[in-house]
Structures are given as C-alpha cells and as structure tokens.
Amino acid sequence: MADRTTESIVTFQRAFSLSAIEGSLPAGRYRVVVxxxxxxxxxxxxxxxTATLFYVPAMSAAAVTRQMIVIDPADLDRALTADLAPG
Structure with missing residues (x-):
C-alpha cells in the first residue's frame, strides 16, 4: 500500500479560529500537510x-518555534469560507 503527502499554503486575510486550537489565530499564511x-x-x-496537519504560528510570524496540530479538514474549509465572506 502506498502513502502520499501533499503540502499547501493557506492564506487568511482576517483572524480566525479552528476547533482544535484554543483561541483565535492571526491573519497570515499557514502551512497545511495532508x-x-x-x-x-x-x-x-x-x-x-489519514491526517490533516496545521502549522502554527503563521509563516509570516517572527517566531522560532512552530507547533503542528492535527485538525479536521472540514473545520479548515469552514474557516477559509468564512474568511472570504464580506466583512
């Protein structure tokens, strides 16, 4: 059985939240690995x-450490859709 991993960058224009992460996250570019x-x-x-991994903080944040969190892909889709909605 073969495995595959894909990586992408998602961009949020406004602060957002995901159920797997406490509090809100700032706007920015985030790495997602599936x-x-x-x-x-x-x-x-x-x-x-088998897994959707979300890297925090944003790639644009000046931070030395990053945290990888397993998230629900549907939750990420909802957050991205909400980010596109008019203010």
Missing part, C-alpha cells in the same frame, strides 16, 4: 485521508 494512504483492492487508484 497524509493519505492508498486504498487497495480497487480497480482504480484512490486514497484515504
């Missing part, structure tokens, strides 16, 4: 998400 396992036994290639 780990997936291949689903075997199918007649086509498909993957199952």
């Amino acid at each position: 780990d997936e396992d291949e689903i075997s036994g199918l007649s086509f290639v498909a993957f199952r998400r």
Whole structure:
C-alpha cells in the first residue's frame, strides 16, 4: 500500500479560529500537510485521508518555534469560507 503527502499554503486575510486550537489565530499564511494512504483492492487508484496537519504560528510570524496540530479538514474549509465572506 502506498502513502502520499501533499503540502499547501493557506492564506487568511482576517483572524480566525479552528476547533482544535484554543483561541483565535492571526491573519497570515499557514502551512497545511495532508497524509493519505492508498486504498487497495480497487480497480482504480484512490486514497484515504489519514491526517490533516496545521502549522502554527503563521509563516509570516517572527517566531522560532512552530507547533503542528492535527485538525479536521472540514473545520479548515469552514474557516477559509468564512474568511472570504464580506466583512
């Protein structure tokens, strides 16, 4: 069974919150890593998400340490959608 990892950067224009993180986070660019396992036994290639990792603080923050937190991808999608909504 094959594994794959994809990495992306998400940008928030305003402060936001995620249920896995206490309090709100500032606007900025954040690194997101998604780990997936291949689903075997199918007649086509498909993957199952096993983890979504969110790195805090923002990449633009001047911090020496970063924390990696496992988050719910649906929660991240809701936060990104809310960030796009008019003020």
